[in-house]
Amino acid sequence: MVGAVRHAFDYAPIIASHPRLELVGIAEESKADLWKIDLAQKLAKKCRTSFSLVEDALSRKDIDLVIVTTEPTRHATLAIQAIQAGKNVFVDKPVATSIADAEKLAKVIEDRNLVTSYFHRLFEPSVERAKECIQSGQIGLPLTLDLTWISANSLIDEGGDIIIEKRLSGGGEIRNFLGYPLDIVLWLTGLEPIRIFTSSNSITSNSHAASGVENLATIVLELESGVRANITVGRGPNNGNGIFTTSIVGSHGFLSVNENRPTLEISSTLEDIKSLINFEQENFQKLFNLLLNDVISALDGKKQVRRTLLDGCKIARLIDTAYVSASTYQPVSVDFGSLPFKAV
Amino acid sequence: MQYELVVDQDPSRAAILAAEFEIPQFGDLKSLMSFSGDSVDVCTPTYTHLDIAKICVNLGLPVLIDKPLSQSFHDADLIINSFKKAKVPLQIGFSTRFDPPFYRLKQLISNGVIGKPGLVTINHLQGYPWANGWSAWQQNGKKSGGRIIHFGIHDLDFACWIIESQPVSVRSVASKKIDQGFASWTSYSTQILFESGALALITGNWDLIPTNYWRKTCSVIGSLGSIRYDSADDEISLNSQRTEPVGYLASIINELRHWRECLVGNKEAIVSLEEARMSLALAVGTQSSAENNGTMVRIEEILLGSK
DSSP states (O other), X not given: OBOOSTTHHHHHHHHHHOTTOOXXXXXXXXXXXXXXXXXXXXXXXXXXXXXXXXXXXXXXXXXXXXXXXSOGXXXXXXXHHHHHTTOEEEEOSOSOSSHHXXXXXXXXXXXXXXXXXXXXXXXXXXXXXXXXXXXXXXXXXXXXXXXXXXXOSOTTTTTTHHHHOHHHHSSSHHHHHTHHHXXXXXXXXXXXXXXXXXXXXXXXXXXXXXXXXXXXXXXXXXXGGGOEEEEEEEEOOSOSOOEEEEEEEETTEEEEEETTTTEXXXXXXXGGOEEEEEOOOOOHHHHXXXXXXXHHHHHTTSSOOSSOHHHHHHHHHHHHHHHHHHHHTSOEEOOOTTOXXXXX | OXXXXXXXXXXXXXXXXXXXXXXXXXXXGGGGGGXXXXXXXXXXXXXXXXXXXXXXXXXXXXXXXXXXXXXXXXXXXXXXXXXXXXXXXXXXXOGGGGXXXXXXXXXXXXXXXXXSEEEEEEEEEEEOOOSSSGGGGXXXXXXXXXXXXXXXXXXXXXXXXXXXXXXXXEEEEEEEEEETTEEEEEEEEEEEXXXXXXXXXXXXXXXXXXXXXXXXXXXXXXXXXXXXXXXXXXXXXXXXXXXXXXXXXXXXXXHHHHHHHHHHHOOOOSSOHHHHHHHHHHHHHHXXXXXXXXXXXXXXXXXXXXX
């Protein structure tokens, strides 16, 4: 593991207890701030593994997979270093915090036959269920999607400055959370994004406002074929369950997911479907294990990962586009530029 | 409260309604001239509002009129100014405000339960119920203003009401389809920026299959907490073949009760004329932005344009 910031302390025990993985060390850059090195050493001690400098760790021949868990603004740079050292890489989200970083990362990945992935939520039971419903044609062709991703977790518990200090986070809650619903929209529809409209504010969070970053945002994403996704993301006050919902209007029906209940409701004229499906509630440990299993299956040569770092770069680019729209208060066309992206 | 007279441009339709609800008198618009009741409830197509309102104000009859007051600002202002000048009570029927769960939601927010509102999202899903029949005028933009102005205005108005701040600008995208010869909006997504800095994302879809489906969700994120209502949480609306939305009848009854309290008890109107006017400006701005591919529209320009 490279870096021991933010989610690293959650990830490490899961990695250490995975039957197919051995956590061989925690690494940090020699030029890193002392507090980051201190954290990495603490995590190494906690996991009874070694601490080393990134430069030394990447030269080791016995490392199959590098997991980057630093603050977001170093994700891309360290992923690039690992890839250039010939390592397979898994990166915490967001994979990049600038267009330049996303382009550099994408270019490095392009020429190498390595397994790369990042933290996404496409293995969540509700998303899997929704995908099944769409693929089986139960609601026909998707027309409109509405997704709400409002966390009620404490800013301090989740890392404080790592989320709101731009130098570390690369932005506010758009940078932090928007990747999840964007990924879900692209995964469920299989469509390319065309334009983004974003609005954001920080009037309900003094911490975010003081750091000059947003805590709430609304995003309208236009996709190919006139399909539209309406997304709300952010961090509300630290109480309750948060709001995590997805609803999809299709040409022949409708489905809605509420993570807090948790149920998936389908209403369709096809085959006279009208039902409620219960699904397993989100479980962080299980989700992370599914992501690790996805990477391990790819390392075994059994299948490709559900999301590569190239996909993550595409999401990073969309997030940047959302920020441009928020700052200009105008719709912005999605342009992947010279990035070697394939359709998701 | 009881109905004394029902009038329609087609008196035979008025007769049917009078018989069904045991209303003593029926007739055409001229029957209003000899009407001795306390107020008039105007539930006609939007394009008829101006002419009917003129008759009522000239007769000094207080009016509860269905939203939107008009498709055009010019006509809306004519109506409002004529009632103000004559000092005759006028109220616009924004029934969503009187829908019990939405009314409760407003009360909780006004009581400070979630602190200062920062973000409101409202998602309205509805089937496609008017492919034919008497209410097909609602498809016709010239008669109703179009679906965003005719239906969307409920949610736009509700967002303004709970945020308690003036809308500054709006950006919208929408989809249309041709039906009965009219290019009619079937869905829209609108982002609103308010003077307080609050945001709203209002989305509507009237193209849902199955057609008898109706659902509305509303979430508000504040500085101290969040609040969410989903009409599907109501047992009545889950797995049942409803033909009317939850709270619809209750909201109309509550609205009429309130109207009576305003007339008899001098109670302050829940829907002020200025608020109704602002909601119309927001709906017109939303539609204008959608027609211009999402270009931002400033509400002030809509209000100034009306003058």
